[in-house]
Amino acid sequence: MWGMGQAGTARGRPRTFDRDAALAAATRLFWERGYEATSLNELTEAMGIRPGSLYAAFRDKKALFKEVVHAYARSPVGAFVGVALREEPGAYHAFARVLREAAAIYPDPSHPAGCLTISAATNVTVQDAEIAAFLRDLRNANLEIFHDRLRAAQQGGELPADANPRALAGYFAAVIQGMSQRARDGADAAELTEIAELALAAWPRHEPDPPG
Amino acid sequence: MWGMGQAGTARGRPRTFDRDAALAAATRLFWERGYEATSLNELTEAMGIRPGSLYAAFRDKKALFKEVVHAYARSPVGAFVGVALREEPGAYHAFARVLREAAAIYPDPSHPAGCLTISAATNVTVQDAEIAAFLRDLRNANLEIFHDRLRAAQQGGELPADANPRALAGYFAAVIQGMSQRARDGADAAELTEIAELALAAWPRHEPDPPG
DNA sequence: CCATTTATTGAGTGATTGCTCAACAAGTAC
DNA sequence: GTACTTGTTGAGCAATCACTCAATAAATGG
Numbered sequence: 001m002w003g004m005g006q007a008g009t010a011r012g013r014p015r016t017f018d019r020d021a022a023l024a025a026a027t028r029l030f031w032e033r034g035y036e037a038t039s040l041n042e043l044t045e046a047m048g049i050r051p052g053s054l055y056a057a058f059r060d061k062k063a064l065f066k067e068v069v070h071a072y073a074r075s076p077v078g079a080f081v082g083v084a085l086r087e088e089p090g091a092y093h094a095f096a097r098v099l100r101e102a103a104a105i106y107p108d109p110s111h112p113a114g115c116l117t118i119s120a121a122t123n124v125t126v127q128d129a130e131i132a133a134f135l136r137d138l139r140n141a142n143l144e145i146f147h148d149r150l151r152a153a154q155q156g157g158e159l160p161a162d163a164n165p166r167a168l169a170g171y172f173a174a175v176i177q178g179m180s181q182r183a184r185d186g187a188d189a190a191e192l193t194e195i196a197e198l199a200l201a202a203w204p205r206h207e208p209d210p211p212g
Numbered sequence: 213m214w215g216m217g218q219a220g221t222a223r224g225r226p227r228t229f230d231r232d233a234a235l236a237a238a239t240r241l242f243w244e245r246g247y248e249a250t251s252l253n254e255l256t257e258a259m260g261i262r263p264g265s266l267y268a269a270f271r272d273k274k275a276l277f278k279e280v281v282h283a284y285a286r287s288p289v290g291a292f293v294g295v296a297l298r299e300e301p302g303a304y305h306a307f308a309r310v311l312r313e314a315a316a317i318y319p320d321p322s323h324p325a326g327c328l329t330i331s332a333a334t335n336v337t338v339q340d341a342e343i344a345a346f347l348r349d350l351r352n353a354n355l356e357i358f359h360d361r362l363r364a365a366q367q368g369g370e371l372p373a374d375a376n377p378r379a380l381a382g383y384f385a386a387v388i389q390g391m392s393q394r395a396r397d398g399a400d401a402a403e404l405t406e407i408a409e410l411a412l413a414a415w416p417r418h419e420p421d422p423p424g
Numbered sequence: 425c426c427a428t429t430t431a432t433t434g435a436g437t438g439a440t441t442g443c444t445c446a447a448c449a450a451g452t453a454c
Numbered sequence: 455g456t457a458c459t460t461g462t463t464g465a466g467c468a469a470t471c472a473c474t475c476a477a478t479a480a481a482t483g484g
Contacts, residue, residue: 012460013450034335036249040442042274051443053462059440118393122334123246136397169404170394174407178386181330185348187382194379195386201414224430225480252472263473265432273472 020048020056022047027068035065035121035131061106062131065120072116076107082177085145091153097170103192104178106183114180117142120144143173163204175199231269234259239280243324247277247333247343274343277332281347284328289317293388297357303365307384314388315404319396326392329354355385365424375416387411 025046029038040061058064063210072078080101088094106114117138124132150165159165179192187195237258241250252273256263263358270276279343292313299304318326329350337346362377391404399407 009452010460011452011458013462015449015461033337036334037337039337039440041440050463052445052464056461061441119334122331122393122396123248123249125245125251125259139397163231164406167403167410170403171400171407171410174390174394175411176390178388178390181334181389181393182382182386184334185351191239191382194376195383198379198383198414199411201385201416202410204413221482222430223428223482225432228480253470262433264434264475267473268431317473362442 015057017047017049017053017104022049022054022057023068023071024065026064027072027116028112030065030068030120031072031116034119034123036128060127065131066134069117069120073138077108077111078116080105081142082145085149091149091156091158091199092203094149095203096196098172099175099179099196100193102179103196104189106180107187107189107192113186114184115176116182118177118180119184137160139173139177143169146172160204160206168202168204169203172199213417227269229259229265232271234261235276235283237278238276239284239328240324242277242280242332243284243328246331247334248336248340259310274340277343278346281329281332281350285350289320289323290328292317294355294357297355297361303368303370304415306350308408309409309417310384311387311391311411312405314391314410316401318392319399319401319404325398326396327388330389330392331396351385351389355381358384372416372418380414380416384411384412 025048026043029042029046032038040051040054043061043064044054047054049057054064058067076083081098084097084101086092088097102115117135121128121132121135146169147166150159150168153159154161154163154165159168175195179187179195182195183192237260238255241254241258244250252263252266255273255276256266259266261269266276281292288295293310296309297306300309314327329347333340333344333347358381359378362371362380365371366373366375366377371380387407390408391399394407395404404423
């Protein structure tokens with residue numbers, strides 16, 4: 001039974017480097033510069049290995065990048081959106097938490113600015129269009145998660161009947177993507193928090209009966 | 213007196229291609245794929261010229277790109293923000309027009325999706341960091357224009373005294389950048405218009421006196 | 425005509441790209 | 455020990471990158 005981690009028999013020469021540490025180094029590079037702007041030379045140097053080892057352990061530059069994205073999506077920094085939507089019972093408080101945490105995480109100097117998924121493959125050659133499509137699908141999947149949550153909120157009475165869950169999902173997705181970009185352009189946590197609070201002002205309230 | 217266009221004496225062999233048309237072709241490519249992902253091979257093919265002609269007419273890939281950006285900033289598609297802020301007397305209506313026009317322009321199929329300035333140099337090699345900085349400065353300059361307009365609006369009484377012009381400027385900048393990204397991810401004019409309308413709901417109103 | 429100036433052409437520059445491979449190293453299975 | 459399996463190494467692959475240049479072409483000035 002192979003592929004089960006440390007269990008079973010480990011045959012052949014053991015790996016001489018820490019696979020997770022190497023993946024983390026690659027993550028940092030891809031996050032900072034994006035997919036294509038990161039060369040194999042930079043990758044191997046940052047990971048402390050030679051090209052042969054990289055290809056033996058990760059198969060491809062593309063496969064390495066996809067593994068980086070999947071690991072990122074499971075890390076606290078990359079998974080905060082899903083966690084907040086899952087943990088917060090109220091829809092408004094869920095999205096408020098998402099925006100406020102984004103404002104704190106995106107400019108955090110302990111890692112590259114912004115969101116890896118949003119900014120790592122915006123400019124890409126035709127031959128690497130697959131990578132761009134991969135991230136675009138991921139972003140649009142996140143949009144659907146927003147939409148589902150907001151539709152449920154409307155059915156639960158948390159959103160007025162005349163609110164538009166799909167439009168609201170697109171709005172929050174756009175704001176979050178914009179916050180990521182602003183963080184990459186140098187915006188700090190204070191500025192992003194103010195943006196988050198303003199964005200929350202768009203949350204649809206039940207209108208009082210018009211006078212007259 | 214040289215550099216005056218068709219006036220004066222035109223010595224030497226005349227150019228055999230339309231410089232503006234070539235610039236437009238380059239613009240479309242850079243707009244679609246970004247700075248680094250666009251190769252000189254693609255550029256010369258799209259512009260219908262050989263490398264020598266490109267370097268004689270535009271000096272550099274970098275210089276060509278900067279000229280593309282400057283031409284874009286003067287075109288109706290790239291200048292709509294400045295025009296709206298200049299023409300609309302009311303601050304709210306000015307920003308409303310900016311957002312609504314962005315919703316119409318960004319997904320327009322007659323040109324690549326989104327804003328060239330926002331998306332043409334997000335992923336860039338270290339050696340081309342100058343290009344990334346060039347566009348970042350441009351974006352941050354736009355932020356300052358927003359800020360100035362909103363500060364003036366507050367002094368003119370269009371914004372309540374407790375509103376924060378700087379935060380509001382960052383908010384609108386983030387929304388617009390997010391709308392550009394959403395357009396690149398496939399959002400149509402209808403979806404972007406709904407995003408624009410929701411974004412406008414964050415405009416600070418003078419609060420009524422709290423009851424009690 | 426000739427001199428001058430500018431543009432175009434096609435071949436080709438060195439550097440870098442992602443990637444491969446034969447040789448060797450280091451482990452387990454028996 | 456031998457056989458087998460897997461990892462590392464260093465050299466080097468073809469392709470592409472942005473870019474250059476001598477030769478030639480096409481205009482004006484005299």
